[in-house]
Amino acid sequence: MSRLRHRRFLLILLSVAVIGQWGCRRAEEKGTPSRQRTRYKVVLDPGHGGVDSGASLNGGQPEKVLVLDIALEVERLLKERRFSVILTRRSDQYVSLWKRAKIANDDHADLFVSIHANSCNDDRASGFEIYYAENGRESESLQAARFIQQCLKRATGAKDRGIRKHPYLVISQTKCPSLLVEVGYLSNPREAKLLSRRSYRRKVAEGIAKGIIAAVRKRG
Numbered sequence: 001m002s003r004l005r006h007r008r009f010l011l012i013l014l015s016v017a018v019i020g021q022w023g024c025r026r027a028e029e030k031g032t033p034s035r036q037r038t039r040y041k042v043v044l045d046p047g048h049g050g051v052d053s054g055a056s057l058n059g060g061q062p063e064k065v066l067v068l069d070i071a072l073e074v075e076r077l078l079k080e081r082r083f084s085v086i087l088t089r090r091s092d093q094y095v096s097l098w099k100r101a102k103i104a105n106d107d108h109a110d111l112f113v114s115i116h117a118n119s120c121n122d123d124r125a126s127g128f129e130i131y132y133a134e135n136g137r138e139s140e141s142l143q144a145a146r147f148i149q150q151c152l153k154r155a156t157g158a159k160d161r162g163i164r165k166h167p168y169l170v171i172s173q174t175k176c177p178s179l180l181v182e183v184g185y186l187s188n189p190r191e192a193k194l195l196s197r198r199s200y201r202r203k204v205a206e207g208i209a210k211g212i213i214a215a216v217r218k219r220g
């Protein structure tokens with residue numbers, strides 16, 4: 001990359017970071033919800049459930065339990081701001097991936113956010129990742145992902161592993177802007193311990209909720 005292109009690239013990176021920080025701070029302001037925000041419908045999708053426990057490592061609670069707790073807290077925070085929120089599951093029940101996408105489509109959601117926790121063979125891997133897919137709404141998905149990325153980073157201090165594209169079924173079969181957030185690695189002992197704490201899960205939920213609020217404000 002030439003020096004000029006490099007400088008331009010750094011400038012773009014910096015402006016994305018500044019916009020994100022501003023968005024998170026704006027999301028903290030209470031204010032009267034606008035008419036648009038009262039109508040904004042978010043479908044939250046706590047991953048796994050029932051016979052499907054998801055990642056289950058380091059003797060802690062399985063992924064399905066941790067992500068449901070986070071999703072319920074995101075719901076509480078969004079409802080405080082008069083968002084309309086639907087969860088694909090509210091208890092330890094199995095819901096197929098197709099059904100999850102169908103819930104968002106049938107309810108004409110404005111945004112779909114699936115919440116997961118990661119694991120891999122390398123126990124040093126840590127941090128959060130945000131995925132979007134080709135579903136015809138990529139640019140809006142990406143915009144929402146950037147706000148959630150900045151707000152999650154600010155709320156948790158966790159390593160930011162970036163925004164990636166992957167055709168996960170739940171986000172590629174939804175018709176609205178859709179994201180899948182991997183909130184951290186249960187295979188990493190330090191991060192598994194953090195995620196086992198309700199106080200940390202609250203921070204994760206706060207980051208996701210503020211990111212959603214900031215994304216909606218950006219839409220105007």
Ligand SMILES: [Zn+2]
Pocket residue numbers: 047048054055063116117
């Ligand atoms: Zn998962």
